Amino acid sequence: MTKQRSPGRCPGCRGVSRRRFLTQAACAGLVATASGLLQFSCTPAEPKALQSESSAEQAQPKTQDSAHTLPTAEGSWTPTAGRKGKLPEGANHVRIGDIGTFTFDAAEIQAVRDDIFQPGHYAMFDVLKHLHEKGNIRLESHFDESADTYIIDAINGKAGWWYEAYYSAGWREDNVFRMDMYPYKNGTVLRLYQEREKRLDSIYRAFREEVSRLRRNGDQVILPELEIRSPAAQRIFKNVQVTPHDVRTDLLRPGTVTALDALLSLQDQSQVSNILLTWYEQIGPADPVDSYWVSRIDDDEAVGGCGFVYETGPRAFPGFSGSHIHLPSDVRVTRSPEYALWFWICLGRGR
Secondary structure (H helix, E strand, O other): OEEEEOOOOOHHHOOOOHHHHHHHHHHOOEEEEOOEEEEOOOOOOOOOOOOOHHHHHHOOOEOOOOOEEEOOOOOOOOOOOOOOOOOOOOEEEEEEOOOEEEEEEHHHOOOOOOOOEOOOOOEHHHHHHHHHHOOOOOEEEEEEOOOOEEEEEEEOOEOOEEEEEEOOOOOOOOOOOOOOOOEOOOOOEEEEEEOOHHHHHHHHHHHHHHHHHHHHOOOOEEEEEEEEEOOOOEEEEEEEEEOOOOOOOOOEOOOOOEHHHHHHHHHHHOOOOOEEEEEEOEEOOEOOOOEEEEEEEOOEEOEOOEEEEEEEEOOOOOHHHOOOOOOOHHHOEOOOOOEEEEEEEEOOOOO
16 A cells, blocks of 8 residues: 655654755765766764765776666566675774774674575674684673574673674764674774663664564564655555565575565565666775665666665664664665665755
8 A cells, every 4th residue: 555745854854954964874975876976075073075076977986787677677676697795804893892992804703693694794793703702802692582683791791782883984873773684894893882771772672573573474574664755756655565585695595684675575566667776896985885776766766966765674763863874775684674764865066
């Protein structure tokens, strides 16, 4: 069932000014365009101004091939040229509060969630597990089936840990995402800090509500609400049945449901006619990227600094309070989120 109404206030702007929202969206990395990418250069302390169009044109992203229009000529909603993300390797670092900064060999780590990750790929949590096995830290943790995640009980006897993570050329952001499902890549900044008990309780409660909803639906992901906001209209889809499309079997096990699958699954209800995915291996200083970006939904195609961004998760943590994180949708594992938003923003002058 869908409902349409004219677009209103930007949904991702809840709790922040429009200027700050646009700046953060840009500084996550980038917004794909039909001819390449508008690139922003920012630091957490003071974002810099938008580069000139000539500068953006000079810093073209490296791509491995052209964009993929879905469905394919054969009617498939999976790109035919299976792209592969690079395996983590070399010396990487993690900061754990006042305990210290630790260096590790990224190629040595194995995923504790081998139900999710393919060999050679792993999550942020696995870095801590590896350091514990090496004797660098003393990690106490347990798997909470009701939340479907590993929970850190203590590190070196201290409790109350949460994390922040962002990829190459990114910057700090709040997240409400399971640490054992967040893929690690080279160039990742990973920090552990001690969070307020009230916020941690709220995060784990949101996870448990997801799992409870999933169980009530017979382990079928039913997304209560998915919105697509484009220049023409706002489309609202209720109770979207989400099925895996296995777009990233290089990194994720077949059958793993991602944020991108929610969008692709709209075709199962004949609500979306076509989607354009573009693979980027590098974008300006962001290296590696190694993900598909959504460049078009139906007739709305990214161009001239305008395009789609997304968020998904629990409604208790909308926008930049935790659900809007710059984790590409094709590798963002989902269990049973409360909502998803794909919305249109325009960046730059005179647009």
